[in-house]
Amino acid sequence: MRTSSRLHAAPARLFGAALPLALSLAGGAAAQHPDLPPGVVRCATPARDARQLPDAPGDCSNGFTNPLPAYAPSFVYRIPVVFHVIERTSGTGHLTLAQIQSQIDILNEDFRAKPGSRGAPGREAMIEFYLATTDPEGNPTTGVTYSVNNTWFNDGGSYYNTLAWNTNRYLNIYTNSGGGALGYTPALPASGIAGSRADRVVVLWSTVGRNGAFGPPFNLGRTVTHEVGHWLGLWHTFDGGCGSATSCYSTGDLVCDTDREQTAHFGCSNSSTCGDPDPIHNYMNYTDDACMWEFTDEQVRRMRCTLQYWRPQAWTTCNAATVASRNAGLNPDVYAAALPRIGEQLTATVDLRGSGYESALVFGFSGSGQQALGSGYVALFDLASPLVLSLPAAAGPIAQFSFPVPNAMALCGLTIYTQAAELGGASGFALTNAQDLTFGR
Numbered sequence: 212m213r214t215s216s217r218l219h220a221a222p223a224r225l226f227g228a229a230l231p232l233a234l235s236l237a238g239g240a241a242a243q244h245p246d247l248p249p250g251v252v253r254c255a256t257p258a259r260d261a262r263q264l265p266d267a268p269g270d271c272s273n274g275f276t277n278p279l280p281a282y283a284p285s286f287v288y289r290i291p292v293v294f295h296v297i298e299r300t301s302g303t304g305h306l307t308l309a310q311i312q313s314q315i316d317i318l319n320e321d322f323r324a325k326p327g328s329r330g331a332p333g334r335e336a337m338i339e340f341y342l343a344t345t346d347p348e349g350n351p352t353t354g355v356t357y358s359v360n361n362t363w364f365n366d367g368g369s370y371y372n373t374l375a376w377n378t379n380r381y382l383n384i385y386t387n388s389g390g391g392a393l394g395y396t397p398a399l400p401a402s403g404i405a406g407s408r409a410d411r412v413v414v415l416w417s418t419v420g421r422n423g424a425f426g427p428p429f430n431l432g433r434t435v436t437h438e439v440g441h442w443l444g445l446w447h448t449f450d451g452g453c454g455s456a457t458s459c460y461s462t463g464d465l466v467c468d469t470d471r472e473q474t475a476h477f478g479c480s481n482s483s484t485c486g487d488p489d490p491i492h493n494y495m496n497y498t499d500d501a502c503m504w505e506f507t508d509e510q511v512r513r514m515r516c517t518l519q520y521w522r523p524q525a526w527t528t529c530n531a532a533t534v535a536s537r538n539a540g541l542n543p544d545v546y547a548a549a550l551p552r553i554g555e556q557l558t559a560t561v562d563l564r565g566s567g568y569e570s571a572l573v574f575g576f577s578g579s580g581q582q583a584l585g586s587g588y589v590a591l592f593d594l595a596s597p598l599v600l601s602l603p604a605a606a607g608p609i610a611q612f613s614f615p616v617p618n619a620m621a622l623c624g625l626t627i628y629t630q631a632a633e634l635g636g637a638s639g640f641a642l643t644n645a646q647d648l649t650f651g652r
């Protein structure tokens with residue numbers, strides 16, 4: 212395993228700026244594509260070089276692949292997708308729901324090598340995509356948002372800070388001008404971008420879906436297939452050039468079973484840049500949509516590893532978070548918690564109705580019960596259960612506090628019982644209602 216920096220929690224601003232066009236030349240494909248307008252490149256995802264630091268260690272880091280049999284397809288990952296359609300005020304950039312659904316269909320044809328589809332000759336990766344049916348708030352959705360903003364259409368203005376849905380849970384795909392490329396992802400997941408607001412796929416709107424408005428040779432939806440390959444941790448087949456045949460898990464594109472390639476290949480003709488045939492049918496090359504139809508076995512394992520390591524919330528089943536309030540009808544103070552969502556901030560408010568209080572505590576219990584405390588007060592917890600939280604409330608009759616819920620899927624479905632107490636003051640001791648917090652999405 213390569214020595215790697217531990218600094219994988221990169222600041223979001225590292226990926227925050229719109230990509231300068233110069234970055235697009237880093238992919239080993241400086242040549243102008245004959246079918247693209249001047250200045251427009253095929254893909255602006257940064258190349259595998261120093262710009263991809265920091266890196267995090269693991270079986271699918273930015274510099275190493277360990278294609279263990281455990282990553283071979285044995286079950287289907289299902290990933291919710293949100294398309295953020297950004298249009299110009301002129302109306303340019305509009306995509307219908309049907310056109311977007313056709314792109315989802317193409318992703319599934321390609322990642323599942325569906326018989327009878329253009330993706331049939333490829334490998335069955337057992338990775339599936341669907342338009343999100345619930346938004347981050349739990350409300351029903353089409354999985355598509357529409358915005359009109361000329362700056363955003365030109366890929367400027369950090370639109371993702373406004374538009375992104377929880378990037379741990381959704382694949383966020385933005386359609387706009389592409390910022391001078393057919394598409395890009397700002398960085399691979401091991402760089403620390405996973406879960407940040409900037410975590411995204413961006414594509415030129417006209418390449419989306421079946422018979423996209425761009426026209427041949429980029430009208431079969433493979434731009435999105437290619438960029439989602441990056442989102443799942445794949446490099447270009449030509450990244451790192453020919454690489455070393457004896458250390459192909461740490462050179463070139465970090466997998467051994469892709470044919471080696473020195474530079475990007477356009478069109479559909481056969482070529483040989485490293486002494487053997489170039490991988491012209493691989494989705495991670497630059498060839499025309501019509502001749503792309505495969506990931507290799509080891510690319511599939513690297514993508515599945517990426518889902519395990521970097522995107523566990525994107526596919527794990529986890530129900531919506533809930534809050535239920537209980538009160539024995541006797542406790543005067545009020546305690547209200549927001550939905551306890553995994554990986555997000557949880558805020559709670561304690562409204563102390565008593566006077567002259569000195570402090571308040573919020574605590575949580577893993578059991579449920581009821582205990583008479585005298586003076587008319589009833590605690591709604593199980594005294595035998597362990598204390599989970601102990602948070603002092605700030606001064607003031609209404610105190611709000613906030614703390615992060617760990618980004619741990621193991622919390623999914625766990626319920627803790629919480630309650631706040633006022634200590635001291637005129638009443639000496641008073642309790643709030645209880646809140647039953649069930650962790651989820």
Ligand SMILES: [Zn+2]
Nearest residue numbers: 254256437447
């Ligand atoms: Zn690319």
